[in-house]
Amino acid sequence: MSYGVYPWSNSLAINQDKLNEIIAKFAVELGASAQGPAILIGEQLGLYKALSAHGPFTPEELAKKTGTAERYIREWLAGQAAGGYVNYNAATGKYMMTPEQAFVLANEDSPVYIPGAFYLVSSIYKDRGKLADVFRTGKGMGWHEHHNDLFIGTHKFFRPGYLANLVNSWLPSLEGVVEKLKAGALVADVGCGYGSSTIIMAKAFPKSKFVGYDYHLESIEWAKNVAVTEDVWRNTTFEVALAKDYPRNEFDLVTFFDCLHDMGDPVGAAKHVHQSLKPDGTWMIVEPYSNESLEENLNPVGRIFYNASSMVCVPCSLAQEVGLALGAQAGDSKIHEVVSLGGFKTFRRATQTPFNRIFEARP
Numbered sequence: 062m063s064y065g066v067y068p069w070s071n072s073l074a075i076n077q078d079k080l081n082e083i084i085a086k087f088a089v090e091l092g093a094s095a096q097g098p099a100i101l102i103g104e105q106l107g108l109y110k111a112l113s114a115h116g117p118f119t120p121e122e123l124a125k126k127t128g129t130a131e132r133y134i135r136e137w138l139a140g141q142a143a144g145g146y147v148n149y150n151a152a153t154g155k156y157m158m159t160p161e162q163a164f165v166l167a168n169e170d171s172p173v174y175i176p177g178a179f180y181l182v183s184s185i186y187k188d189r190g191k192l193a194d195v196f197r198t199g200k201g202m203g204w205h206e207h208h209n210d211l212f213i214g215t216h217k218f219f220r221p222g223y224l225a226n227l228v229n230s231w232l233p234s235l236e237g238v239v240e241k242l243k244a245g246a247l248v249a250d251v252g253c254g255y256g257s258s259t260i261i262m263a264k265a266f267p268k269s270k271f272v273g274y275d276y277h278l279e280s281i282e283w284a285k286n287v288a289v290t291e292d293v294w295r296n297t298t299f300e301v302a303l304a305k306d307y308p309r310n311e312f313d314l315v316t317f318f319d320c321l322h323d324m325g326d327p328v329g330a331a332k333h334v335h336q337s338l339k340p341d342g343t344w345m346i347v348e349p350y351s352n353e354s355l356e357e358n359l360n361p362v363g364r365i366f367y368n369a370s371s372m373v374c375v376p377c378s379l380a381q382e383v384g385l386a387l388g389a390q391a392g393d394s395k396i397h398e399v400v401s402l403g404g405f406k407t408f409r410r411a412t413q414t415p416f417n418r419i420f421e422a423r424p
């Protein structure tokens with residue numbers, strides 16, 4: 062589509078086609094950005110769930126079903142249809158969702174449930190002022206200093222991937238770990254946040270004992286409550302602790318889900334993990350998917366991670382001692398270096414998904 066001819070552009074040696082190409086790209090980008098809050102409203106008010114489970118609906122019917130105001134829902138649905146998130150039938154005036162649209166937008170347990178990610182993005186918008194300050198000063202901004210949407214977004218976005226992969230694929234990719242977990246092992250889940258990974262493992266392996274550690278008090282309080290509601294409190298505890306000084310040793314398995322690169326001193330953390338493991342124990346490190354070089358990461362997944370990294374991961378690390386700031390796109394060789402400096406003898410990428418790398422390190 063042409064967005065017009067710009068007479069002044071000739072004097073700037075601007076190619077009209079290339080200009081139209083970039084404007085077309087931004088028409089999509091702006092639409093997606095404006096749609097972010099609309100996705101969150103759909104999630105919060107149960108609009109996607111109601112439409113996918115009970116639709117097709119007119120705006121009036123959806124509003125009635127969800128206890129919302131028809132005029133808002135009419136406009137919201139039009140925006141959703143323009144974005145391709147729901148389908149509109151002009152003959153009936155009704156909207157519906159395909160199974161694929163519902164899988165992504167309405168099913169919280171689906172491995173590709175996406176609305177959670179928009180809470181994460183929402184936190185970045187809300188923290189923009191503080192972030193601009195640290196971009197100037199070079200100071201850090203701790204995990205705990207972010208808006209609450211970051212914590213809920215991390216939980217909602219990461220949990221579906223853990224549900225789909227952790228027990229079925231990631232743990233079995235580690236040597237001898239599932240057998241130990243079935244028999245009864247001691248596990249530390251470090252940097253556990255809201256504890257989604259801890260709770261999924263605790264449910265799957267009732268004979269094992271799990272301790273979730275995180276330095277963020279609010280997250281630990283949340284995780285403690287969920288352990289009760291999810292009925293895993295018998296074999297699961299949550300404690301406030303840093304990766305460098307969590308108590309106990311003799312762990313069979315220590316897990317780090319998407320947090321090693323957020324730490325100020327990942328080498329210090331690696332050394333601590335090393336001394337906390339049994340000699341035949343395993344350290345499982347889950348890190349965002351990344352290739353080795355920056356140029357190989359210049360793609361849609363790399364784009365998500367570099368942006369999240371500059372506004373969440375790098376500031377989190379810079380707020381802590383050492384401030385190594387690995388970033389969310391540290392390649393395998395950088396992670397290997399950190400793990401080796403921690404004293405680990407073996408290291409390998411055990412498996413991966415389009416969004417995650419799963420590493421196994423052994424003492």
Ligand SMILES: C[S@@+](CC[C@H](N)C(=O)[O-])C[C@H]1O[C@@H](n2cnc3c(N)ncnc32)[C@H](O)[C@@H]1O
Nearest residue numbers: 204219252253254275276277303304318320324
């Ligand atoms: C991206 S979140 C991942 C949370 C959780 N593992 C998950 O996958 O849902 C990173 C977590 O690391 C925690 N964290 C950062 N630095 C830490 C440190 N030095 N010691 C312990 N936890 C830390 C943060 O508080 C946050 O909960």
